[in-house]
Amino acid sequence: xxxxxxxxxxxxxxxxxxxxxxxxxxxxxxxxxxxxxxxxxxxxxxxxxxxxxxxxxxxxxxxxxxxxxxxxxxxxxxxxxxxxxxxxxxxxxxxxxxxxxxxxxxxxxx
Amino acid sequence: xxxxxxxxxxxxxxxxxxxxxxxxxxxxxxxxxxxxxxxxxxxxxxxxxxxxxxxxxxxxxxxxxxxxxxxxxxxxxxxxxxxxxxxxxxxxxxxxxxxxxxxxxxxxxxxxxxxxx
Numbered sequence: 001x002x003x004x005x006x007x008x009x010x011x012x013x014x015x016x017x018x019x020x021x022x023x024x025x026x027x028x029x030x031x032x033x034x035x036x037x038x039x040x041x042x043x044x045x046x047x048x049x050x051x052x053x054x055x056x057x058x059x060x061x062x063x064x065x066x067x068x069x070x071x072x073x074x075x076x077x078x079x080x081x082x083x084x085x086x087x088x089x090x091x092x093x094x095x096x097x098x099x100x101x102x103x104x105x106x107x108x109x110x
Numbered sequence: 111x112x113x114x115x116x117x118x119x120x121x122x123x124x125x126x127x128x129x130x131x132x133x134x135x136x137x138x139x140x141x142x143x144x145x146x147x148x149x150x151x152x153x154x155x156x157x158x159x160x161x162x163x164x165x166x167x168x169x170x171x172x173x174x175x176x177x178x179x180x181x182x183x184x185x186x187x188x189x190x191x192x193x194x195x196x197x198x199x200x201x202x203x204x205x206x207x208x209x210x211x212x213x214x215x216x217x218x219x220x221x222x223x224x225x226x227x
Contacts, residue, residue, distance in 0.1 A: 032213055034215060036215075036218075038154075041201075041221075041223075042220055042221065043114075043116070043203045043205075043218035043219050043220045043221045044154065044203070044205075044218045045218070046215040046216070046217060046218075049213070049215060051213075087153075093212050093213055095141075095142040095159070095161075095207050096159075097144045097146075097156035097159055097169075098144070098146075098154075098156065098205075098216060099156070100146075100153040100154045100155070101153060102153055103153065
C-alpha cells in the first residue's frame with residue numbers, strides 16, 4: 001500500500017472549517033484514500049473514503065486532486081469534539097489490515 | 111449500522127494469567143476481523159487478520175502461540191493473550207469488515223485496555 005505523509009499537528013478555531021492535508025504521491029490506480037480519526041482512549045472512527053471523485057457525507061468532505069497524489073479532508077464547522085488524531089490511509093481492494101502512520105493531531109481551539 | 115462491540119473495556123490481572131478479549135459485530139456479518147495493538151503515544155499496529163472458519167494470519171513479530179485468535183462465527187472473534195506479562199500491557203483494538211463488501215471501511219471497537227501487574 002502507498003505511504004502517506006501528514007502534518008504532525010494542526011490548530012483550528014471552533015466553528016471554522018478544518019482542512020487536513022495528506023500526501024500520497026505513490027498511490028496506485030486501484031487504491032482508495034480512507035480517513036479515520038481516533039479520539040483519545042477510543043477506537044478509531046471511520047470518516048470517509050474515495051477513489052478519485054470528491055466525496056461528502058454527514059461528517060466531512062474529501063477532496064482528491066486530479067492526479068490523486070494528494071487529498072484534503074474538510075470538517076466544515078469544527079467543534080471541540082473534533083479534537084483527535086486524524087489518519088489518512090491508502091488501501092487497495094481486498095480484506096487487508098490498515099497501516100496507521102502518525103496521523104495529524106488536530107486541536108480545535110475555543 | 112456497523113457497530114462493533116469489544117469486551118471487556120479494561121482488565122487488570124496478574125502476570126502469568128491468560129486474558130480473553132471478545133470482538134462482536136452487532137448488526138452485520140464479518141467474515142474478516144482484525145486485531146491491532148497500540149502502545150502509549152504510538153499508532154495502532156496490526157497484529158493479525160482473523161477469517162471466519164480458518165486460521166488467523168499473523169504479522170511479522172507477533173507470536174501466534176501467545177496471541178490466540180478464534181473466529182468461530184460471522185459475528186465473533188476472540189483474542190486470548192496467554193501467560194500475559196507486563197510487556198503485554200497495551201490497548202488492544204479489533205475491527206470488522208462487512209462480509210461481501212469491497213472497498214468498504216473497517217469498523218472498530220472501542221478497545222480493551224490491558225494492564226498486567
